[in-house]
Amino acid sequence: MDFRETSEHRDLRDTVRAITAKFGxxxxxxxxxxxxPTHELWAELGRNGFLGINLxxxxGGGGAGLAELAMVCEETAAAGCPLLLLLVSAAISGEMISDFGTEEQKRQWLPRMASGESKVVFGITEPDAGSNTHRLSTVAERDGGDFVINGTKHYISGVDEAEAILLVARSGRxxxxxxGRLSLFxxxxxxxxxxxxxxxxxxxLPEKQFVLHFDALRLPASALLGEEGNGFAQVFHGLNxxxxxxxxxxxxxxxxxLAQAADYASTRSVWGTPIGAHQGIAHPLAKARIETDLAALMTAKAAWLHDNDQPAGEASNMAKYAAAEAAGAAAEAAIQAHGGNGLATEYGILPxxxxxxxxxxxPVSREMVLNFVAQHSLGLPRSY
Ligand SMILES: Cc1cc2nc3c(=O)[nH]c(=O)nc-3n(C[C@H](O)[C@H](O)[C@H](O)COP(=O)(O)OP(=O)(O)OC[C@H]3O[C@@H](n4cnc5c(N)ncnc54)[C@H](O)[C@@H]3O)c2cc1C
Incomplete structure:
Protein backbone atom coordinates (compact mmCIF):
# COMPACT_ATOMS: atom_id res chain seq x y z
CA MET A 1 0.00 0.00 0.00
CA ASP A 2 1.46 3.34 -1.04
CA PHE A 3 -0.19 6.45 0.36
CA ARG A 4 1.93 8.91 -1.65
CA GLU A 5 -0.03 10.73 -4.33
CA THR A 6 1.37 10.42 -7.86
CA SER A 7 2.76 13.54 -9.50
CA GLU A 8 -0.17 13.37 -12.01
CA HIS A 9 -2.64 13.48 -9.14
CA ARG A 10 -0.79 16.32 -7.43
CA ASP A 11 -0.78 18.27 -10.70
CA LEU A 12 -4.48 17.57 -11.19
CA ARG A 13 -5.31 18.83 -7.71
CA ASP A 14 -3.07 21.91 -8.07
CA THR A 15 -4.53 22.84 -11.46
CA VAL A 16 -8.17 22.43 -10.42
CA ARG A 17 -7.53 24.37 -7.21
CA ALA A 18 -5.76 27.16 -9.11
CA ILE A 19 -8.61 27.47 -11.65
CA THR A 20 -11.26 27.46 -8.93
CA ALA A 21 -9.33 29.85 -6.68
CA LYS A 22 -9.71 32.52 -9.39
CA PHE A 23 -13.44 32.30 -8.61
CA GLY A 24 -13.38 31.34 -4.91
CA PRO A 37 -26.00 29.09 -11.32
CA THR A 38 -22.20 28.97 -11.46
CA HIS A 39 -22.06 28.84 -15.28
CA GLU A 40 -18.69 30.57 -15.66
CA LEU A 41 -16.81 28.16 -13.40
CA TRP A 42 -18.54 25.15 -15.00
CA ALA A 43 -17.52 26.37 -18.48
CA GLU A 44 -13.92 26.94 -17.38
CA LEU A 45 -13.67 23.45 -15.84
CA GLY A 46 -15.16 22.00 -19.04
CA ARG A 47 -12.75 23.91 -21.29
CA ASN A 48 -9.86 22.49 -19.29
CA GLY A 49 -11.12 18.91 -19.51
CA PHE A 50 -12.07 18.38 -15.86
CA LEU A 51 -15.83 17.79 -16.16
CA GLY A 52 -15.38 14.62 -18.21
CA ILE A 53 -12.13 13.46 -16.69
CA ASN A 54 -13.75 10.11 -15.81
CA LEU A 55 -15.34 9.61 -19.26
CA GLY A 60 -14.30 13.56 -25.42
CA GLY A 61 -13.45 12.53 -21.87
CA GLY A 62 -10.14 12.35 -20.06
CA GLY A 63 -9.98 8.55 -19.90
CA ALA A 64 -9.23 8.61 -16.15
CA GLY A 65 -11.48 7.27 -13.40
CA LEU A 66 -13.73 8.18 -10.55
CA ALA A 67 -10.70 8.75 -8.30
CA GLU A 68 -9.75 11.68 -10.53
CA LEU A 69 -13.32 13.02 -10.73
CA ALA A 70 -13.46 12.85 -6.91
CA MET A 71 -10.28 14.97 -6.81
CA VAL A 72 -11.97 17.56 -9.05
CA CYS A 73 -14.98 17.56 -6.70
CA GLU A 74 -12.80 17.91 -3.61
CA GLU A 75 -10.51 20.63 -4.95
CA THR A 76 -13.32 22.81 -6.33
CA ALA A 77 -15.06 22.60 -2.94
CA ALA A 78 -11.81 23.19 -1.04
CA ALA A 79 -11.31 26.36 -3.09
CA GLY A 80 -14.73 27.54 -1.93
CA CYS A 81 -16.92 26.36 -4.84
CA PRO A 82 -18.74 23.09 -4.05
CA LEU A 83 -20.58 22.07 -7.23
CA LEU A 84 -23.64 19.89 -6.65
CA LEU A 85 -24.08 19.13 -10.34
CA LEU A 86 -20.70 17.37 -10.48
CA LEU A 87 -22.35 14.57 -8.48
CA VAL A 88 -25.32 14.50 -10.80
CA SER A 89 -24.20 15.24 -14.34
CA ALA A 90 -20.51 14.24 -14.28
CA ALA A 91 -20.74 11.31 -11.84
CA ILE A 92 -24.10 9.57 -12.00
CA SER A 93 -25.35 10.52 -15.50
CA GLY A 94 -21.88 10.46 -17.10
CA GLU A 95 -21.01 7.06 -15.65
CA MET A 96 -24.41 5.54 -16.50
CA ILE A 97 -24.44 6.81 -20.08
CA SER A 98 -20.90 5.59 -20.66
CA ASP A 99 -21.60 2.18 -19.06
CA PHE A 100 -25.08 1.47 -20.44
CA GLY A 101 -25.59 3.83 -23.40
CA THR A 102 -25.77 2.82 -27.04
CA GLU A 103 -23.05 4.08 -29.36
CA GLU A 104 -25.47 6.76 -30.58
CA GLN A 105 -26.37 7.88 -27.04
CA LYS A 106 -22.72 8.10 -26.04
CA ARG A 107 -21.90 10.17 -29.13
CA GLN A 108 -24.93 12.40 -28.57
CA TRP A 109 -24.35 13.19 -24.89
CA LEU A 110 -20.86 12.49 -23.55
CA PRO A 111 -18.67 14.87 -25.61
CA ARG A 112 -20.86 17.87 -24.78
CA MET A 113 -21.18 16.86 -21.12
CA ALA A 114 -17.38 16.62 -20.96
CA SER A 115 -16.89 20.02 -22.59
CA GLY A 116 -19.41 21.66 -20.26
CA GLU A 117 -21.85 22.61 -23.05
CA SER A 118 -24.50 20.20 -21.80
CA LYS A 119 -25.69 18.83 -18.46
CA VAL A 120 -27.80 15.74 -17.79
CA VAL A 121 -29.42 15.84 -14.35
CA PHE A 122 -30.87 12.86 -12.47
CA GLY A 123 -34.49 12.29 -11.45
CA ILE A 124 -35.39 9.48 -9.06
CA THR A 125 -36.95 11.05 -5.92
CA GLU A 126 -40.75 11.07 -5.68
CA PRO A 127 -43.06 12.61 -3.09
CA ASP A 128 -44.71 9.31 -2.11
CA ALA A 129 -41.70 7.01 -2.43
CA GLY A 130 -38.91 8.89 -0.61
CA SER A 131 -36.00 6.62 0.30
CA ASN A 132 -37.99 3.56 -0.78
CA THR A 133 -37.19 3.19 -4.48
CA HIS A 134 -39.50 0.17 -4.71
CA ARG A 135 -42.45 2.56 -4.30
CA LEU A 136 -41.66 4.71 -7.35
CA SER A 137 -44.90 5.36 -9.19
CA THR A 138 -43.79 7.33 -12.25
CA VAL A 139 -44.69 4.93 -15.06
CA ALA A 140 -43.35 4.35 -18.55
CA GLU A 141 -45.78 2.41 -20.75
CA ARG A 142 -45.09 1.13 -24.21
CA ASP A 143 -47.29 2.58 -26.94
CA GLY A 144 -46.34 1.21 -30.33
CA GLY A 145 -42.64 1.98 -30.73
CA ASP A 146 -42.75 4.75 -28.12
CA PHE A 147 -42.82 5.05 -24.32
CA VAL A 148 -45.41 7.25 -22.62
CA ILE A 149 -44.41 8.67 -19.21
CA ASN A 150 -46.77 9.80 -16.44
CA GLY A 151 -45.89 10.78 -12.88
CA THR A 152 -44.22 13.26 -10.55
CA LYS A 153 -40.68 13.74 -9.26
CA HIS A 154 -39.49 16.31 -6.73
CA TYR A 155 -36.26 17.89 -5.50
CA ILE A 156 -34.64 17.40 -8.91
CA SER A 157 -31.59 19.68 -9.04
CA GLY A 158 -30.46 21.82 -11.95
CA VAL A 159 -33.31 21.16 -14.39
CA ASP A 160 -33.10 24.81 -15.56
CA GLU A 161 -29.42 24.28 -16.48
CA ALA A 162 -29.84 20.85 -18.07
CA GLU A 163 -30.44 19.64 -21.59
CA ALA A 164 -31.85 16.33 -20.36
CA ILE A 165 -32.96 14.43 -17.29
CA LEU A 166 -31.87 10.86 -16.67
CA LEU A 167 -35.23 9.63 -15.43
CA VAL A 168 -35.96 6.51 -13.39
CA ALA A 169 -39.46 5.15 -14.09
CA ARG A 170 -41.44 1.99 -13.46
CA SER A 171 -41.86 0.08 -16.72
CA GLY A 172 -43.39 -3.19 -15.57
CA ARG A 173 -43.83 -5.56 -12.67
CA GLY A 180 -41.87 -2.68 -10.00
CA ARG A 181 -39.36 -3.16 -12.78
CA LEU A 182 -37.50 0.07 -13.40
CA SER A 183 -36.06 1.54 -16.59
CA LEU A 184 -33.92 4.59 -17.31
CA PHE A 185 -34.74 7.23 -19.91
CA LEU A 205 -27.45 26.94 -3.12
CA PRO A 206 -26.60 28.11 -6.64
CA GLU A 207 -28.49 25.07 -8.00
CA LYS A 208 -32.28 25.29 -8.12
CA GLN A 209 -34.56 22.34 -7.27
CA PHE A 210 -37.69 21.40 -9.20
CA VAL A 211 -40.93 19.48 -9.07
CA LEU A 212 -41.44 17.66 -12.37
CA HIS A 213 -44.83 16.63 -13.72
CA PHE A 214 -44.84 14.16 -16.61
CA ASP A 215 -48.19 14.25 -18.38
CA ALA A 216 -48.40 11.69 -21.20
CA LEU A 217 -44.84 12.62 -22.19
CA ARG A 218 -43.93 10.64 -25.30
CA LEU A 219 -40.41 9.33 -25.90
CA PRO A 220 -39.02 7.31 -28.80
CA ALA A 221 -37.60 3.88 -27.90
CA SER A 222 -34.13 5.36 -28.53
CA ALA A 223 -34.51 7.35 -25.27
CA LEU A 224 -34.28 4.15 -23.21
CA LEU A 225 -30.87 3.89 -21.50
CA GLY A 226 -29.66 0.34 -21.00
CA GLU A 227 -31.89 -2.65 -20.71
CA GLU A 228 -35.66 -2.24 -20.27
CA GLY A 229 -36.70 -3.43 -16.80
CA ASN A 230 -33.10 -3.59 -15.50
CA GLY A 231 -33.08 -0.02 -14.18
CA PHE A 232 -32.77 -1.04 -10.54
CA ALA A 233 -29.42 -2.76 -11.06
CA GLN A 234 -28.24 0.06 -13.30
CA VAL A 235 -29.25 2.74 -10.78
CA PHE A 236 -27.43 0.87 -8.03
CA HIS A 237 -24.35 0.78 -10.22
CA GLY A 238 -24.57 4.57 -10.65
CA LEU A 239 -25.18 5.35 -6.99
CA ASN A 240 -21.64 4.53 -5.89
CA LEU A 258 -11.42 24.61 8.58
CA ALA A 259 -8.83 26.73 6.75
CA GLN A 260 -11.03 29.82 7.09
CA ALA A 261 -11.80 29.11 10.75
CA ALA A 262 -8.14 28.41 11.64
CA ASP A 263 -7.14 31.65 9.99
CA TYR A 264 -9.83 33.60 11.85
CA ALA A 265 -9.10 31.93 15.21
CA SER A 266 -5.39 32.68 14.82
CA THR A 267 -5.96 36.41 14.37
CA ARG A 268 -9.08 37.28 16.33
CA SER A 269 -8.15 38.24 19.87
CA VAL A 270 -10.58 39.25 22.64
CA TRP A 271 -8.68 38.34 25.87
CA GLY A 272 -5.19 39.25 24.82
CA THR A 273 -4.52 35.94 23.02
CA PRO A 274 -5.98 34.65 19.76
CA ILE A 275 -9.27 32.81 20.36
CA GLY A 276 -7.69 29.73 18.74
CA ALA A 277 -5.49 29.43 21.87
CA HIS A 278 -8.62 28.43 23.80
CA GLN A 279 -9.22 24.70 23.62
CA GLY A 280 -12.97 25.26 23.48
CA ILE A 281 -12.36 26.71 20.01
CA ALA A 282 -9.28 24.67 18.97
CA HIS A 283 -10.51 21.18 19.85
CA PRO A 284 -13.72 21.12 17.77
CA LEU A 285 -11.67 22.36 14.80
CA ALA A 286 -8.99 19.72 15.42
CA LYS A 287 -11.62 16.98 15.81
CA ALA A 288 -13.28 18.00 12.54
CA ARG A 289 -9.85 17.98 10.86
CA ILE A 290 -9.22 14.40 12.03
CA GLU A 291 -12.66 13.29 10.84
CA THR A 292 -12.07 15.00 7.48
CA ASP A 293 -8.75 13.25 6.89
CA LEU A 294 -10.27 9.89 7.85
CA ALA A 295 -13.17 10.49 5.47
CA ALA A 296 -10.75 11.44 2.69
CA LEU A 297 -8.96 8.11 3.09
CA MET A 298 -12.20 6.14 2.86
CA THR A 299 -13.27 8.22 -0.16
CA ALA A 300 -10.00 7.37 -1.94
CA LYS A 301 -10.46 3.69 -1.10
CA ALA A 302 -14.04 3.67 -2.40
CA ALA A 303 -13.00 5.35 -5.65
CA TRP A 304 -10.13 2.88 -6.08
CA LEU A 305 -12.48 -0.08 -5.56
CA HIS A 306 -14.94 1.33 -8.10
CA ASP A 307 -12.21 2.04 -10.67
CA ASN A 308 -10.80 -1.46 -10.22
CA ASP A 309 -14.19 -3.17 -10.68
CA GLN A 310 -14.27 -4.35 -7.08
CA PRO A 311 -17.43 -4.26 -4.94
CA ALA A 312 -17.57 -0.63 -3.80
CA GLY A 313 -20.98 -0.34 -2.13
CA GLU A 314 -19.85 -0.66 1.47
CA ALA A 315 -16.86 1.69 1.13
CA SER A 316 -18.90 4.24 -0.87
CA ASN A 317 -21.60 4.32 1.79
CA MET A 318 -19.07 4.60 4.60
CA ALA A 319 -17.15 7.36 2.80
CA LYS A 320 -20.36 9.32 2.15
CA TYR A 321 -21.45 9.00 5.78
CA ALA A 322 -18.07 9.90 7.27
CA ALA A 323 -17.45 12.83 4.93
CA ALA A 324 -20.90 14.35 5.40
CA GLU A 325 -20.54 14.10 9.18
CA ALA A 326 -17.05 15.64 8.97
CA ALA A 327 -18.32 18.52 6.83
CA GLY A 328 -21.16 19.05 9.32
CA ALA A 329 -18.70 19.09 12.22
CA ALA A 330 -16.41 21.48 10.36
CA ALA A 331 -19.30 23.84 9.60
CA GLU A 332 -20.49 23.80 13.20
CA ALA A 333 -16.97 24.43 14.56
CA ALA A 334 -16.27 27.14 11.98
CA ILE A 335 -19.48 29.01 12.78
CA GLN A 336 -18.76 28.85 16.53
CA ALA A 337 -15.16 29.99 16.06
CA HIS A 338 -16.42 33.05 14.19
CA GLY A 339 -18.88 33.99 16.97
CA GLY A 340 -21.46 36.45 15.63
CA ASN A 341 -19.47 36.75 12.43
CA GLY A 342 -20.27 33.07 11.80
CA LEU A 343 -23.76 34.14 10.79
CA ALA A 344 -22.72 37.25 8.85
CA THR A 345 -23.16 37.31 5.10
CA GLU A 346 -19.76 39.00 4.88
CA TYR A 347 -17.98 35.92 6.26
CA GLY A 348 -19.92 33.62 3.93
CA ILE A 349 -20.06 30.51 6.10
CA LEU A 350 -23.77 29.67 6.13
CA PRO A 351 -23.99 28.65 2.44
CA PRO A 363 -28.06 11.72 -2.30
CA VAL A 364 -28.45 9.09 0.42
CA SER A 365 -29.39 9.91 3.99
CA ARG A 366 -27.19 9.02 6.95
CA GLU A 367 -29.94 6.72 8.26
CA MET A 368 -30.05 4.71 5.03
CA VAL A 369 -26.25 4.33 5.17
CA LEU A 370 -26.51 3.14 8.79
CA ASN A 371 -29.21 0.68 7.68
CA PHE A 372 -26.88 -0.61 4.96
CA VAL A 373 -23.93 -1.05 7.32
CA ALA A 374 -26.08 -2.65 10.03
CA GLN A 375 -27.51 -5.15 7.58
CA HIS A 376 -24.65 -5.84 5.16
CA SER A 377 -21.49 -5.17 7.19
CA LEU A 378 -22.71 -6.42 10.57
CA GLY A 379 -25.26 -9.02 9.44
CA LEU A 380 -27.99 -7.54 11.62
CA PRO A 381 -31.63 -8.19 10.73
CA ARG A 382 -33.12 -5.73 8.26
CA SER A 383 -35.10 -3.19 10.27
CA TYR A 384 -37.58 -1.94 7.69
C1 LIG B 1 -31.53 20.35 -2.20
C2 LIG B 1 -31.87 18.95 -2.62
C3 LIG B 1 -31.43 18.48 -3.85
C4 LIG B 1 -31.78 17.20 -4.28
N1 LIG B 1 -31.44 16.79 -5.54
C5 LIG B 1 -31.95 15.63 -6.03
C6 LIG B 1 -31.76 15.28 -7.41
O1 LIG B 1 -31.10 15.98 -8.16
N2 LIG B 1 -32.35 14.15 -7.87
C7 LIG B 1 -33.10 13.34 -7.07
O2 LIG B 1 -33.61 12.33 -7.56
N3 LIG B 1 -33.29 13.65 -5.74
C8 LIG B 1 -32.75 14.76 -5.22
N4 LIG B 1 -32.95 15.11 -3.90
C9 LIG B 1 -33.75 14.23 -3.05
C10 LIG B 1 -32.90 13.50 -2.00
O3 LIG B 1 -32.12 12.50 -2.62
C11 LIG B 1 -33.88 12.94 -0.95
O4 LIG B 1 -34.39 14.05 -0.23
C12 LIG B 1 -33.22 11.95 -0.02
O5 LIG B 1 -32.84 10.78 -0.72
C13 LIG B 1 -34.15 11.53 1.14
O6 LIG B 1 -35.42 11.17 0.65
P1 LIG B 1 -36.73 11.90 1.23
O7 LIG B 1 -36.51 13.38 1.25
O8 LIG B 1 -37.90 11.39 0.48
O9 LIG B 1 -36.80 11.45 2.75
P2 LIG B 1 -37.66 10.25 3.37
O10 LIG B 1 -37.39 8.99 2.63
O11 LIG B 1 -39.06 10.71 3.51
O12 LIG B 1 -36.98 10.14 4.79
C14 LIG B 1 -37.21 11.12 5.82
C15 LIG B 1 -36.28 10.80 6.98
O13 LIG B 1 -36.53 9.47 7.44
C16 LIG B 1 -35.35 8.69 7.36
N5 LIG B 1 -35.68 7.32 6.95
C17 LIG B 1 -36.37 6.92 5.85
N6 LIG B 1 -36.44 5.58 5.79
C18 LIG B 1 -35.77 5.12 6.88
C19 LIG B 1 -35.48 3.82 7.40
N7 LIG B 1 -35.87 2.71 6.76
N8 LIG B 1 -34.76 3.73 8.53
C20 LIG B 1 -34.33 4.84 9.19
N9 LIG B 1 -34.58 6.10 8.77
C21 LIG B 1 -35.29 6.23 7.63
C22 LIG B 1 -34.47 9.37 6.32
O14 LIG B 1 -33.10 9.09 6.53
C23 LIG B 1 -34.80 10.83 6.58
O15 LIG B 1 -34.02 11.33 7.63
C24 LIG B 1 -32.55 16.35 -3.43
C25 LIG B 1 -32.96 16.82 -2.15
C26 LIG B 1 -32.64 18.09 -1.76
C27 LIG B 1 -33.12 18.58 -0.41
Missing part, protein backbone atom coordinates in the same frame (compact mmCIF):
# COMPACT_ATOMS: atom_id res chain seq x y z
CA UNK A 25 -15.91 32.18 -2.17
CA UNK A 26 -16.20 35.74 -3.56
CA UNK A 27 -17.83 34.18 -6.62
CA UNK A 28 -19.65 31.24 -5.03
CA UNK A 29 -21.25 32.84 -1.96
CA UNK A 30 -23.21 35.62 -3.75
CA UNK A 31 -24.48 33.06 -6.27
CA UNK A 32 -25.51 30.68 -3.51
CA UNK A 33 -27.25 33.55 -1.67
CA UNK A 34 -29.08 34.57 -4.86
CA UNK A 35 -29.76 31.04 -6.20
CA UNK A 36 -27.83 31.84 -9.39
CA UNK A 56 -13.79 7.59 -22.11
CA UNK A 57 -11.39 9.48 -24.39
CA UNK A 58 -13.22 8.41 -27.56
CA UNK A 59 -16.23 10.42 -26.33
CA UNK A 174 -41.75 -8.48 -11.49
CA UNK A 175 -44.33 -11.26 -11.17
CA UNK A 176 -42.17 -13.18 -8.66
CA UNK A 177 -41.71 -10.35 -6.12
CA UNK A 178 -44.60 -8.06 -7.05
CA UNK A 179 -42.12 -5.19 -7.18
CA UNK A 186 -32.92 10.23 -21.31
CA UNK A 187 -35.61 12.91 -21.39
CA UNK A 188 -34.74 16.21 -23.13
CA UNK A 189 -35.94 19.03 -20.86
CA UNK A 190 -37.93 20.63 -23.73
CA UNK A 191 -40.06 17.52 -24.38
CA UNK A 192 -43.81 18.38 -24.54
CA UNK A 193 -45.63 16.92 -21.54
CA UNK A 194 -42.95 17.92 -19.02
CA UNK A 195 -43.76 20.74 -16.61
CA UNK A 196 -40.93 21.82 -14.27
CA UNK A 197 -41.84 24.05 -11.31
CA UNK A 198 -39.21 25.50 -8.96
CA UNK A 199 -39.25 24.03 -5.44
CA UNK A 200 -37.79 26.70 -3.14
CA UNK A 201 -35.41 25.55 -0.39
CA UNK A 202 -34.01 27.85 2.30
CA UNK A 203 -30.52 26.36 2.14
CA UNK A 204 -28.38 28.75 0.10
CA UNK A 241 -20.12 7.27 -8.10
CA UNK A 242 -22.68 9.71 -6.71
CA UNK A 243 -21.81 8.74 -3.12
CA UNK A 244 -18.06 8.88 -3.73
CA UNK A 245 -18.21 12.30 -5.39
CA UNK A 246 -20.64 13.48 -2.68
CA UNK A 247 -18.08 12.40 -0.10
CA UNK A 248 -15.32 14.21 -1.99
CA UNK A 249 -17.35 17.45 -2.09
CA UNK A 250 -17.88 17.13 1.69
CA UNK A 251 -14.14 16.66 2.29
CA UNK A 252 -13.50 19.78 0.21
CA UNK A 253 -16.14 21.81 2.06
CA UNK A 254 -14.61 20.76 5.39
CA UNK A 255 -11.11 21.74 4.20
CA UNK A 256 -12.37 25.14 3.07
CA UNK A 257 -14.21 25.87 6.31
CA UNK A 352 -21.36 25.96 3.14
CA UNK A 353 -23.24 24.89 6.24
CA UNK A 354 -26.37 24.59 4.04
CA UNK A 355 -24.78 22.35 1.44
CA UNK A 356 -23.03 20.24 4.10
CA UNK A 357 -26.39 19.85 5.86
CA UNK A 358 -28.02 18.84 2.58
CA UNK A 359 -25.31 16.24 1.99
CA UNK A 360 -26.24 14.51 5.25
CA UNK A 361 -29.66 13.90 3.64
CA UNK A 362 -28.90 13.52 -0.07
Missing amino acids: PEYYVPRAEAGE PEEY DEATGR LVPTDTPGLVATPLPVSAK PERITGAAVCVGIARHL YWGISRLLRIA
